[in-house]
Amino acid sequence: MSSCEPLRSVIAILPVNNLLQAEQFFAALGFSPQAGSSAEYRLLQTPDGEELHLTQAVSGWVEAGRNPFGLYFRRPDVDALARLFAGQVLEKEGPSIKPWGMYEFAVNGPDCVLVRIGWPARTV
Secondary structure, eight states, rough: OOTSOOOOOOOOEESSSOHHHHHHHHHHTTTTTTTTTOOSSEEEOTOOOOOEOOOOOOTTTTTSSSOEEEEEEEEEOOHHHHHHHHTSSSSTTTTEEEEEEEEEEEOOGGGGOOEEEEEEEEGG
């Protein structure tokens, strides 16, 4: 593969009730809208190349408090992001090492989607 070819990847498409509100939430994680975004579909990307797509949910499909979706962000800046989301972290102890070997924390994202942010504990 040449350096000009795009890398293979998997990109989550998250249905949300309010695209602008969701876009603002993910801006705190460094995401910004990219070319190709539209009124009902947003392509988001960080300067490091992480991507996330948002789509306008069909009315009644995504209910806060019953949202089945979740996102996991593998990021080395766990502590800084926990400070950014202070007061919103779901675990009262804040970031901690989990039995599965990740140092992480969770917050409710747009429409109460579970957002976990973590990094391998062996490197923390």
